Amino acid sequence: MAGVMDGASEMRVPHATELLDFVAAALSFDPVRIAATRDAVLNTMGEPAMVDAAAVIAGFNGITRIADATGIPLEDFKAEQSENWRATLGINQFANTKS
Amino acid sequence: MPIRPDLLQAQDRAWTSLGHPGTWWTGADRVAIAAETRHAASCPLCAARAEALSPAMVGGDHATLGSLPGAAVEAIHRIRTDSGRIGESWIVRLMAGGMDEARYVELVSVVAITIAIDTFRSAVGLEVLPLPPVHLGAPRPSRPVGVKRDLCWVSTLAPEDVGPDDPDIYLMRRDGPPERSGANIQRALSLVPQAMLQWWDMLEVMYMPGPWMRDFTREYRAVSHAQIEMLAARVSALNRCIY
Numbered sequence A: 001m002a003g004v005m006d007g008a009s010e011m012r013v014p015h016a017t018e019l020l021d022f023v024a025a026a027l028s029f030d031p032v033r034i035a036a037t038r039d040a041v042l043n044t045m046g047e048p049a050m051v052d053a054a055a056v057i058a059g060f061n062g063i064t065r066i067a068d069a070t071g072i073p074l075e076d077f078k079a080e081q082s083e084n085w086r087a088t089l090g091i092n093q094f095a096n097t098k099s
Numbered sequence B: 001m002p003i004r005p006d007l008l009q010a011q012d013r014a015w016t017s018l019g020h021p022g023t024w025w026t027g028a029d030r031v032a033i034a035a036e037t038r039h040a041a042s043c044p045l046c047a048a049r050a051e052a053l054s055p056a057m058v059g060g061d062h063a064t065l066g067s068l069p070g071a072a073v074e075a076i077h078r079i080r081t082d083s084g085r086i087g088e089s090w091i092v093r094l095m096a097g098g099m100d101e102a103r104y105v106e107l108v109s110v111v112a113i114t115i116a117i118d119t120f121r122s123a124v125g126l127e128v129l130p131l132p133p134v135h136l137g138a139p140r141p142s143r144p145v146g147v148k149r150d151l152c153w154v155s156t157l158a159p160e161d162v163g164p165d166d167p168d169i170y171l172m173r174r175d176g177p178p179e180r181s182g183a184n185i186q187r188a189l190s191l192v193p194q195a196m197l198q199w200w201d202m203l204e205v206m207y208m209p210g211p212w213m214r215d216f217t218r219e220y221r222a223v224s225h226a227q228i229e230m231l232a233a234r235v236s237a238l239n240r241c242i243y
Helices: A003-006 A015-029 A030-047 A047-070 A076-081 A083-089 A091-097 B004-017 B025-039 B044-051 B072-085 B086-098 B101-124 B193-206 B225-238
Strands: none
Touching: A015 A030, A015 A047, A015 B101, A015 B225, A030 A047, A030 B101, A047 B072, A047 B101, A047 B193, A047 B225, A076 A083, A091 B072, B004 B025, B004 B101, B004 B193, B025 B072, B025 B101, B044 B072, B072 B086, B072 B101, B086 B101, B101 B193
């Protein structure tokens, strides 16, 4: 789980390194960086996986704006279930920067 | 490059819809919002605010295309460049500055659609789309009767409050649970049902419909459930989104 936060820690999800690098590049809109990471995903996972990964990244780059712009809270049961690892990963600190 | 036809069609529908009159904004306004969303990425004020400990510490004017009211420009730029630090006090100031909450919700939908489509095309190596053509006509203001401001900073329509005159935003089934569970994130845009439908009809093709998301017996995409959730979580972390 730490890899989701820092983009570097080992993840047990197949092709995590390539996919996490692709996320960071896609959100940067830097075409050189995107091309390099896209090729890495293409070479290891193939074209349909690269396209579906790009679609998920893009969709969530939109939906995070909706969540943040409307102040939608996490459901109580989700907050309870994730309380420990949200604290461990520092997610709760995001709330302190809001203004 | 082969891209799933449903993916291209869903994005095409959403993109085209931006040029049509909405519930609260004209087609020209909505296209202007999309254009301003793109323009915000190169705004020096936004860049300076993003670097500051607090965005409120940096004053100045946005570099704007100039066709939208100031409150709309502020909303678009902040959502595009620094959404993770948006707080309720900013929304309150925005509303005090003349932004109506329903117009704001529709604006959020247009910004999100623009960001999502631009992100996708840039990620797969396609040119960004030209802005959609503007269709003339007046917006058709309407507000669901059952909306309440009890969940977040804007009013929302809970599944149990959807009335017979409201669009079927949660895709109710005659037998069984609704396609859309009414999770908080699904309610976020429900004050403006048309804007909500335009967003979710596209997102569910880019991501997954709810029933697929909850079905771990098979994979519906070329990336697995685990990979999808990892991608989504990483985007949230980079955008400092706490949802």
